[in-house]
Amino acid sequence: MDRINKIRTKTRNDFFSNIKPLKMDLLNDTIWNNAEINIKTKTLQAIQEGRLKRVEIEEANSLKKAGYTVIKGKTLEEWQHYFCEILNNKNIKLPLSSIDEFILQRIFTKQDYGKLIAVICLANNKELVNERTLLDKNYVFINKNL
Numbered sequence: 001m002d003r004i005n006k007i008r009t010k011t012r013n014d015f016f017s018n019i020k021p022l023k024m025d026l027l028n029d030t031i032w033n034n035a036e037i038n039i040k041t042k043t044l045q046a047i048q049e050g051r052l053k054r055v056e057i058e059e060a061n062s063l064k065k066a067g068y069t070v071i072k073g074k075t076l077e078e079w080q081h082y083f084c085e086i087l088n089n090k091n092i093k094l095p096l097s098s099i100d101e102f103i104l105q106r107i108f109t110k111q112d113y114g115k116l117i118a119v120i121c122l123a124n125n126k127e128l129v130n131e132r133t134l135l136d137k138n139y140v141f142i143n144k145n146l
Helices: 002-017 037-065 076-089 101-107 110-123 131-135
Strands: none
Touching (some): 076 110, 101 110, 110 131
16 A cells, blocks of 8 residues: 555655645636636635546556556545455455355445445456455455566
8 A cells, every 4th residue: 555655646746746835826818817806716626626527537647557457537546445344344254155245235435335246347457356355355356467
C-alpha cells in the first residue's frame, strides 16, 4: 500500500504543479469575467471538481503503468483493504473456507456487497479474483511489473 500511496501522491503533485492555481483572475478573458461574484465562485468550484476528477484518472493511469490492476479507481490491494476493514470494524473472524454468498450478504450492506461483486466481476477480466482473495488480508496480489 505504501508504494500505491507514493504513486498517487507523485501523480497528484505533478498534475497540480502543472496547472494554474484557482483564483478569480483565472476567469479573466472568459465569458465569466463580468459575471457576479457568486457565479464566478461556482464556476471556480466546477473547475476544481473537474480537476479532481481528472487527477483521479491520472492516478489510475499511473497505477496501471506501474503494473497494478485498477478497478473503479482503486487497486485490488485498496479494495482488499476496504473490505477487510469492514470485517475488522464488525469484529468478524470467519475462516475463509466458510464464506459463501449468504454469509456475505448478511455481513455487508447492500451497497458494499454490490461493490464486492462488481470488483470481482470487473477484475476477472484481468486476473483471477474471488471473495476469498479480497477478504484475506494476507493474500498478496502480484504486480505485473515487479
